[in-house]
């Protein structure tokens with residue numbers, strides 16, 4: 502189906518006995534900018550590597566625009582991928598890499614690549630191995646964008662950028678994507694950045710999907726309630742904290758009427774992600790305790 506860019510069905514990847522990703526079922530609609538979040542080791546890079554076909558699943562499957570990436574090399578032209586450590590041929594200059602990119606990719610936009618690097622004042626004639634970490638990240642991102650992919654997978658693309666470059670990069674990404682309709686999946690720990698630009702959210706914790714869906718629907722479906730401790734609560738409690746007298750709850754709510762003793766507040770993306778991660782963490786700790 503063309504309106505679904507990435508579809509995972511019970512997708513799993515294991516290293517020896519340990520699952521890096523398990524039972525991952527999700528659909529990322531085309532044209533979205535999806536945030537992939539979760540703590541270190543949650544399985545974010547594994548999911549991205551499976552989606553680009555660099556890893557083979559041990560269970561289930563992932564499809565990109567309906568095709569299985571590992572079996573379908575033609576699909577690679579439609580996928581741009583920047584790995585976490587932005588690997589580049591270190592002895593090559595930016596100009597070499599642009600020439601290389603243009604030879605390998607039919608749709609490669611040489612002018613865009615040159616312009617972007619010039620704007621960033623990254624010299625085209627310098628070996629990329631001698632550029633700073635942030636500059637190398639920008640070169641890798643530029644090459645991926647210039648490929649004009651239908652799906653762009655970015656593994657922590659802004660981690661090594663300074664705050665201004667980060668903001669500029671994310672703005673450029675949003676602008677470029679809005680024009681071209683590219684679907685972007687971007688993993689990051691920087692929730693405030695993600696809140697500004699992403700309209701789809703995937704939360705991973707210890708190899709499992711905790712939450713996935715359009716950001717606006719997820720924010721709409723949750724709220725923070727503040728009220729007297731012990732009062733009955735409407736909705737499913739995801740996260741709670743208490744003082745002697747007062748409770749603060751993050752709840753998934755339906756159409757229930759909130760009793761008047763509760764004050765209702767909207768939820769931010771950061772509140773939502775942290776609540777689900779903390780909740781999952783508590784659930785896992787209890788499971789481990791029971792298993793011990």
Ligand SMILES: Nc1ncnc2c1ncn2[C@@H]1O[C@H](COP(=O)(O)OP(=O)(O)OP(=O)(O)O)[C@@H](O)[C@H]1O
Pocket residue numbers: 516520521522539540541542543544545546547548585
């Ligand atoms: N090549 C490998 N061999 C063995 N275990 C691996 C390998 N690659 C990943 N793992 C394990 O799989 C799990 C998921 O790793 P992954 O790199 O996908 O996490 P991540 O969410 O991207 O983490 P981070 O935020 O630190 O980048 C981790 O427990 C990791 O140790």
